[in-house]
Amino acid sequence: MSPTNPVLNHHISSQFNEELRDVNTKFMTMGGLVEQQVASAIRALLDTDASLAIETQFQDNVVNRYETEIDEALTLILARRHPAAIDLRMVIAMSKANTDLERIGDEAAKIARIAQNLCEEGGSPRGYMETRHIGNQVRIMIHDALDAFARLDVDQALRVLLADGDIDREYQSAMRTLMTYMMEDPRHISRVMNVMWVLRSLERIGDHARNISEQVIYMVKGLDVRHTDVKEIEEKVQEK
Amino acid sequence: MSPTNPVLNHHISSQFNEELRDVNTKFMTMGGLVEQQVASAIRALLDTDASLAIETQFQDNVVNRYETEIDEALTLILARRHPAAIDLRMVIAMSKANTDLERIGDEAAKIARIAQNLCEEGGSPRGYMETRHIGNQVRIMIHDALDAFARLDVDQALRVLLADGDIDREYQSAMRTLMTYMMEDPRHISRVMNVMWVLRSLERIGDHARNISEQVIYMVKGLDVRHTDVKEIEEKVQEK
Numbered sequence: 093m094s095p096t097n098p099v100l101n102h103h104i105s106s107q108f109n110e111e112l113r114d115v116n117t118k119f120m121t122m123g124g125l126v127e128q129q130v131a132s133a134i135r136a137l138l139d140t141d142a143s144l145a146i147e148t149q150f151q152d153n154v155v156n157r158y159e160t161e162i163d164e165a166l167t168l169i170l171a172r173r174h175p176a177a178i179d180l181r182m183v184i185a186m187s188k189a190n191t192d193l194e195r196i197g198d199e200a201a202k203i204a205r206i207a208q209n210l211c212e213e214g215g216s217p218r219g220y221m222e223t224r225h226i227g228n229q230v231r232i233m234i235h236d237a238l239d240a241f242a243r244l245d246v247d248q249a250l251r252v253l254l255a256d257g258d259i260d261r262e263y264q265s266a267m268r269t270l271m272t273y274m275m276e277d278p279r280h281i282s283r284v285m286n287v288m289w290v291l292r293s294l295e296r297i298g299d300h301a302r303n304i305s306e307q308v309i310y311m312v313k314g315l316d317v318r319h320t321d322v323k324e325i326e327e328k329v330q331e332k
Numbered sequence: 333m334s335p336t337n338p339v340l341n342h343h344i345s346s347q348f349n350e351e352l353r354d355v356n357t358k359f360m361t362m363g364g365l366v367e368q369q370v371a372s373a374i375r376a377l378l379d380t381d382a383s384l385a386i387e388t389q390f391q392d393n394v395v396n397r398y399e400t401e402i403d404e405a406l407t408l409i410l411a412r413r414h415p416a417a418i419d420l421r422m423v424i425a426m427s428k429a430n431t432d433l434e435r436i437g438d439e440a441a442k443i444a445r446i447a448q449n450l451c452e453e454g455g456s457p458r459g460y461m462e463t464r465h466i467g468n469q470v471r472i473m474i475h476d477a478l479d480a481f482a483r484l485d486v487d488q489a490l491r492v493l494l495a496d497g498d499i500d501r502e503y504q505s506a507m508r509t510l511m512t513y514m515m516e517d518p519r520h521i522s523r524v525m526n527v528m529w530v531l532r533s534l535e536r537i538g539d540h541a542r543n544i545s546e547q548v549i550y551m552v553k554g555l556d557v558r559h560t561d562v563k564e565i566e567e568k569v570q571e572k
Contacts, residue, residue, distance in 0.1 A: 156559040163556065167424060174414045184407060184427070191431065271522060278518040282511060292532075316403065319396040 097244055099182055108173045112182070115165040116242075119186055119193075122158035123238040126193050129155065129200040130234060130297060134227040137207035137290060138220055145211060148204035155197035162190045181314060185307035189241065192300040192307075196234065199293040199300075206286045218273045218280070219287035222266035223294070229259055230294045233301035240308045246329055249305035253322045256302040263295040337484055339422055348413050352422070355405040356482075359426055359433075362398035363478040366433050369395065369440040370474060370537060374467040377447035377530060378460055385451060388444035395437035402430045421554060425547035429481065432540040432547075436474065439533040439540075446526045458513045458520070459527035462506035463534070469499055470534045473541035480548045486569055489545035493562045496542040503535040 100116060103109045129151050136145035166187050169175060175183055233255050240248035267288060274284045309317050309325070313332045317325045340356060343349045369391050376385035406427050409415060415423055473495050480488035507528065514524045549557050549565070553572045557565045 153559075160556050160558065163424075167420065170410060170424075171416055171420055176411055180407065180411055184403075184410075187424070187427065188431065191428065271525065274514075274521050275518060278515060278521075281514050281518075281521070285511065316400050318400065319393075 097242060099178055099244065103179075105173075108169075108175075111165070111169055111173065112179065115162060115169065115186065116182075118158060118162050118165065119190065120238065120242055122155060122162065122190075122193055123234070123241075125151070125155055125158070126196045126200065127231065127234045127238070129197055130203075130227075130231055133200040133203035133207060134223065134231075136204055137210065138224055138227075140207075140211045140214075142208055142211040145204045145208035149201050149208070152197050152201040155194060159190055159194040163187065166190075178311065178314075181311045185241075185311040189304045189307045192303045196297050196300045199297050203290050203293050206290055210283065210286055213283065219266065219270050219284060219291070222262075222269065223287060223290055226259060226262055226266065226291060226294050229255065229262070230297045230301070233259070233298055234304075237301040237304040237308070240305055241311075244308065244312045246309055246312050249308040250322070250326060250329065252305040253302055253325065256298050257322065259295060259298040263291055263298075266291055337482060339418055339484065343419075345413070348409075348415075351405070351409055351413065352419065355402060355409065355426065356422075358398060358402050358405065359430065360478065360482055362395060362402065362430075362433055363474070363481075365391070365395055365398070366436045366440070367471065367474045367478070369437055370443075370467075370471055373440040373443035373447060374463065374471075376444055377450065378464055380447075380451045380454075382448055382451035385444045385448040389441050389448070392437050392441040395434060399430055399434040403427065406430075418551065418554075421551045425481075425551040429544045429547045432543045436537050436540045439537050443530050443533050446530055450523065450526055453523065459506070459510050459524060459531070462502075462509065463527060463530055466499060466502055466506065466531060466534050469495065469502070470537050470541070473499070473538055477541040477544040477548070480545055481551075484548065484552050486549055486552050489548040490562070490566060490569065492545035493542055493565065496538050497562065499535060499538040503531055503538075506531055 097116070100113045101109060103112070129148055132144055132148040132151070135141065136148055166183050169183055173179075233252050236248055236255070237252045239245065240252065270284050270288050270291070274281050303318075306317050309315055309329060313329060315328055315332060317328065320328070337356070340353045341349060343352070369388055372384055372388040372391070375381065376388055406423050409423055413419075473492055476488055476495070477492045479485065480492065510524050510528050510531070514521050543558075546557050549555055549569060553569060555565075555568055555572060557568065560568070
């Protein structure tokens with residue numbers, strides 16, 4: 093894969109090098125697909141594009157297949173190559189992040205399904221401004237998390253963790269706004285509810301991007317920073 | 333751990349046997365904790381028990397610590413013992429299921445937080461009957477999935493997959509009922525909304541129990557049955 097990733101070139105066995113590089117390429121391709129799936133789901137919703145909504149749901153099968161293939165490849169590497177140190181951490185991190193990517197794909201498919209329903213009902217409900225805004229931020233988070241993974245970039249990973257905090261705050265605020273819309277005009281409850289599910293999915297996607305970034309820190313520094321406050325993570329990373 | 337689990341006794345190295353058994357014991361203990369956490373969260377909600385709700389949220393830290401320790405132990409086993417065949421599959425399955433258990437803990441903490449809010453607001457909103465019913469089923473699913481894991485019981489795992497389909501249908505039906513409540517009496521929108529989030533969490537917990545059961549099938553049969561229809565899984569398992 094990327095020439096900037098030193099892990100993929102340092103092995104005595106060129107066969108092992110190649111296997112790690114192959115699975116890494118697959119992982120990054122899956123990441124790109126998932127990123128695009130999220131973008132399409134949001135676009136389908138905001139542009140009330142029913143055919144894009146349907147297409148985005150089908151794309152989930154491709155993502156699922158990638159998940160299976162990546163796990164298969166990682167298991168073979170574990171069984172045959174007995175990786176150690178950063179190689180082992182890369183395999184473990186990729187196995188965890190693979191699950192997160194697949195879950196992002198699931199959430200994108202859920203958003204696309206809601207988009208399809210809203211297209212059929214017609215009309216543009218409230219809460220789209222919030223969806224566009226949070227949707228854009230979440231897409232950037234996925235992109236940055238994958239970039240951090242590809243370049244073993246801990247600083248970039250830290251920025252994603254910080255961004256997740258912002259998303260959570262904006263999500264809370266958007267939910268309060270939507271709740272007010274519901275109370276003001278109960279005829280729109282069902283539609284506003286759908287937008288709430290979309291926001292919830294976007295918030296979950298942010299969490300998964302955060303998880304992927306935590307795996308980058310684990311891979312590079314050997315630190316398990318899950319369940320740790322961002323400030324504390326920054327300190328730990330600097331000490332190491 | 334369990335004498336019924338043949339994987340934990342067949343190694344030439346008694347050290348390896350012990351390591352696998354230790355991590356398995358830890359995993360089952362964590363599973364028991366998580367199961368109890370879900371039960372407490374639902375009880376706190378239904379009995380409007382604020383102190384239980386707070387306690388259940390704190391319990392999440394214990395679960396998180398287990399997750400970290402189990403992953404550490406599994407990484408050491410991979411690095412030192414180079415497990416193969418069913419041993420390797422057990423390590424991989426436990427690593428994946430470990431993430432699912434932790435996520436169940438997260439969802440239980442979310443339910444407990446909502447329970448706490450509802451206690452403070454006072455009064456018992458609609459939708460509790462549905463919550464009790466789905467909550468009970470989901471608890472049984474976690475229990476059965478863990479039991480299947482401990483006993484390498486593929487038939488039990490299959491039953492959990494079937495149960496997840498039931499939960500999904502009951503969840504959809506409960507959500508429709510709650511939507512009706514909202515429209516009938518918009519003054520209760522905020523409260524009913526909270527019950528909806530609880531149901532959503534329960535449905536997610538069911539998905540995680542399903543994931544754990546899929547890992548049991550992977551561990552025992554070497555089959556990756558994620559993203560596969562239950563009927564098709566049953567056929568595949570019988571062929572193998």
